[in-house]
Amino acid sequence: xxxxxxxxxxxxxxxxxxxxxxxxxxxxxxxxxxxxxxxxxxxxxxxxxxxxxxxxxxxxxxxxxxxxxxxxxxxxxxxxxxxxxxxxxxxxxxxxxxxxxxxxxxxxxxxxxxxxxxxxxxxxxxxxxxxxxxxxxxxxxxxxxxxxxxxxxxxxxxxxxxxxxxxxxxxxxxxxxxxxxxxxxxxxxxxxxxxxxxxxxxxxxxxxxxxxxxxxxxxxxxxxxxxxxxxxxxxxxxxxxxxxxxxxxxxxxxxxxxxxxxxxxxxxxxxxxxxxxxxxxxxxxxxxxxxxxxxxxxxxxxxxxxxxxxxxxxxxxxxxxxxxxxxxxxxxxxxxxxxxxxxxxxxxxxxxxxxxxxxxxxxxxxxxxxxxxxxxxxxxxxxxxxxxxxxxxxxxxxxxxxxxxxxxxxxxxxxxxxxxxxxxxxxxxxxxxxxxxxxxxxxxxxxxxxxxxxxxxxxxxxxxxxxxxxxxxxxxxxxxxx
Numbered sequence: 001x002x003x004x005x006x007x008x009x010x011x012x013x014x015x016x017x018x019x020x021x022x023x024x025x026x027x028x029x030x031x032x033x034x035x036x037x038x039x040x041x042x043x044x045x046x047x048x049x050x051x052x053x054x055x056x057x058x059x060x061x062x063x064x065x066x067x068x069x070x071x072x073x074x075x076x077x078x079x080x081x082x083x084x085x086x087x088x089x090x091x092x093x094x095x096x097x098x099x100x101x102x103x104x105x106x107x108x109x110x111x112x113x114x115x116x117x118x119x120x121x122x123x124x125x126x127x128x129x130x131x132x133x134x135x136x137x138x139x140x141x142x143x144x145x146x147x148x149x150x151x152x153x154x155x156x157x158x159x160x161x162x163x164x165x166x167x168x169x170x171x172x173x174x175x176x177x178x179x180x181x182x183x184x185x186x187x188x189x190x191x192x193x194x195x196x197x198x199x200x201x202x203x204x205x206x207x208x209x210x211x212x213x214x215x216x217x218x219x220x221x222x223x224x225x226x227x228x229x230x231x232x233x234x235x236x237x238x239x240x241x242x243x244x245x246x247x248x249x250x251x252x253x254x255x256x257x258x259x260x261x262x263x264x265x266x267x268x269x270x271x272x273x274x275x276x277x278x279x280x281x282x283x284x285x286x287x288x289x290x291x292x293x294x295x296x297x298x299x300x301x302x303x304x305x306x307x308x309x310x311x312x313x314x315x316x317x318x319x320x321x322x323x324x325x326x327x328x329x330x331x332x333x334x335x336x337x338x339x340x341x342x343x344x345x346x347x348x349x350x351x352x353x354x355x356x357x358x359x360x361x362x363x364x365x366x367x368x369x370x371x372x373x374x375x376x377x378x379x380x381x382x383x384x385x386x387x388x389x390x391x392x393x394x395x396x397x398x399x400x401x402x403x404x405x406x407x408x409x410x411x412x413x414x415x416x417x418x419x420x421x422x423x424x425x426x427x428x429x430x431x432x433x434x435x436x437x438x439x440x441x442x443x444x445x446x447x448x449x450x451x452x453x454x455x456x457x458x459x460x461x462x463x464x465x466x467x468x469x470x471x472x473x474x475x476x477x478x479x480x481x482x
Contacts (some may be wrong), residue, residue, distance in 0.1 A: 019060055021047040023274060029267070032167035033132050035072045036270040048274060051279055065280045068286070072344055073273040075265060076351035079373065080254075081127040083413035084381050089120060089388075094404040101401045106397060107160050114162040117387070122163065127384055129167050130252050134264040137166040137185060138250040138387065139221070140394045161398040172218050172233050180258055186220035186233060223247045244397040251255060253385040255319050257377045272347040276297045279340050286333050352376060357373040377413045385409060 021042045023032045035041035035048070042048030046064025055063075093105060112119045129136040142161040164189045175184040218233035219226070223246050240323040254265055264270075277433070352372045385407050392405035 020050055030133055031271055036273055037132055039069045039071050050278055060347035063281050063285055064285050073270055073349055076353050079353045080131045083377055084409050085124045089407050089409045092406045104399050112163050123388055126165055126252050128255055133168050135253045135261045138163055139166055140248040142398045161395055184222040186218050189217055189219045226331055246395050250387050250390045269351045276343050283336050381409050
């Protein structure tokens, strides 16, 4: 890759410092976050190991070969968005919608990106990218006029608007109006197939898996036109009218922010993960050196014994010491292991998910953790609902119909565990509590503990639970009269 600055705010990627990747550099941030989630890149090949100032290249390469990645970041990332999608969202459109537009809506809802992903699945992917990288842009387009029959649309999906994601590292540039609203977005893309990030790396998120061209271009859209620029984004190559008259881009963020691309709320958590990765490598190295101790013994110049810093250490033969094996101080290893576990605890605390760990924690502390996480999930849920409504507004503009779309994701994030709910239910029953609270708790336990073949069977069981609870409540009232 040519040594050039693609964006004024970013350095050429990858930025290396000797034999390691400096994650503090802005140009490496999004790649680092992606690697933290998947365990790829510098975690897989060892480039995220920071060399010690007295460590030579051979020793560093040896540490790289032994390094492993214990991914504590992914479960924290999951806890920050997946509970929102635990239950299927409730989506409604106008009751007076003509059947043809209902059919178009159903096709989009079942396959919103043209690649078979439902709207629910697509929004979950977008939410995951947002939590990891701070923001995601959902771009809608329609490559053909909607002039086919409904049957043709359903069988081929031709003519139905589709949506795709642009993550922050792909963004070339953007414009805002005086109120801070997004008015134009440009991103790197390979002609007809791949999308590039701003560092020149291809990311196949759009239309086809087959590579037909290696020419990199910049694609942009505003309220009046779609534009195609050369690889530097400076020369206009083509433009097409934007027929809906508004910018077809929806920005999804975890919480309201004046910044177009805010900092990822989990970036600090990923930095702790990076520290844990490096500490684990040091612990492994010291443990190996403890297991393979170095022999020290008295030697003469003509002893014929091969020795050196990796095999043995010699000292004058007239020294009053006997031969012995030496190794790093075991207390040093113990201290580092304690620090390692302390960092893991700190990482879960920073991620507001300490209750996910298997260590002693008071019930009060767990409840505080859950409340904090539920607050974050509740805020993010509203952002997701707003983004989906905006998407469906754009869809309506493309097809020429206002669906009066509504969407609601469940407020039940299911943060408490099944065992804890069972314990609570037993305590309520032991205390003779047979109110609606016990009934609701019993139904939640049934939903978590049992696999249902269909929704009808599930509804039947939940109704039976409610009836039995009413019977028990009435029986208790009768017994209390005597």
